[in-house]
Amino acid sequence: MLNKIILINLFFFLLAIFSNFTENIDLRSIFGVSSESIKFIKSPWTIFTYMFLHEKLVHFALNMFFLFVSSKIFLKYLNNKELLNNYIMGGLFGAIFFILPNINFDLDNISLIGSSASILSILTTSVIFTPNYSFKIFEESNFSIKIKYIAVIIIFYSIFIPIISKNYGGLLAHFGGIFYGLIFVFLHKKNISKKSNANELKKKYEDDYDYNTRKKIEEIKLNKILEKISSSGYKSLTKKEKDTLKKISNS
CATH class of the missing domain: 1.20.1540.10 (Rhomboid-like)
Structure with missing residues (x-):
């Protein structure tokens, strides 16, 4: 740009x-x-x-x-x-x-x-x-x-x-x-403050099991994406993978 x-x-x-x-x-x-x-x-x-x-x-x-x-x-x-x-x-x-x-x-x-x-x-x-x-x-x-x-x-x-x-x-x-x-x-x-408050509110209404399960799934997805970046570069990611990476990074 x-x-x-x-x-x-x-x-x-x-x-x-x-x-x-x-x-x-x-x-x-x-x-x-x-x-x-x-x-x-x-x-x-x-x-x-x-x-x-x-x-x-x-x-x-x-x-x-x-x-x-x-x-x-x-x-x-x-x-x-x-x-x-x-x-x-x-x-x-x-x-x-x-x-x-x-x-x-x-x-x-x-x-x-x-x-x-x-x-x-x-x-x-x-x-x-x-x-x-x-x-x-x-x-x-x-x-x-x-x-x-x-x-x-x-x-x-x-x-x-x-x-x-x-x-x-x-x-x-x-x-x-x-x-x-x-x-x-x-x-x-x-805007950052609003996102932070929203994440805190989301965590508040999740029980420990649901929260840990969601985090584990996110960790598996993140590791797969990072492996792909390491081997083929960021440009090799699909739009869905890029969106997932951004979503996990902001959570």
Whole structure:
């Protein structure tokens, strides 16, 4: 999923480069979110497309680097579906935070592009789940740094630079991405808590014999699946076996 997201960003970036050689194509007005509510209503698709569009090489390269690093850490503990959820919803919240102030205030007509809000959502989620996760800057060195310190630098940069450049729309979008990251973590932990309570309730109404029998059957199934993975790899499992493995792992 990460590779697909990066490829879509790359496609839009190459499209932006191509548009530089033409006079009649303004990609920012086609795919960027406008601060004017009337223009936005006429182009509702921009709330999705803006988060994939970059016009400058530095903007594109930095965002893809931060996306790659934060997503790799994210995927160590969460799955591809949740990564896509964070990217899209973080981007949507970024757009909402960008658009809403313009309903009440007559701000200059500007447009929002870039994946920063989406990346900040993924980064926020990753940091809260794994604040002490460390990685080496260089493989051969012994120096490592915790992700929470990297996150502080990136978030500070994401807030400080828009203020310096007076890009207040971008600043609001960044806050939107961070905000959704916090929402995602809250909902995810709440969901885990519900599953845990459901399992405890299930155990409560099972007598010892039924519980032990069920666990024994699950153990036999699990051992067979693990043997198959060991000999033929995870890809050799059928859909039913994958579902069984996931169900037993979550029980």
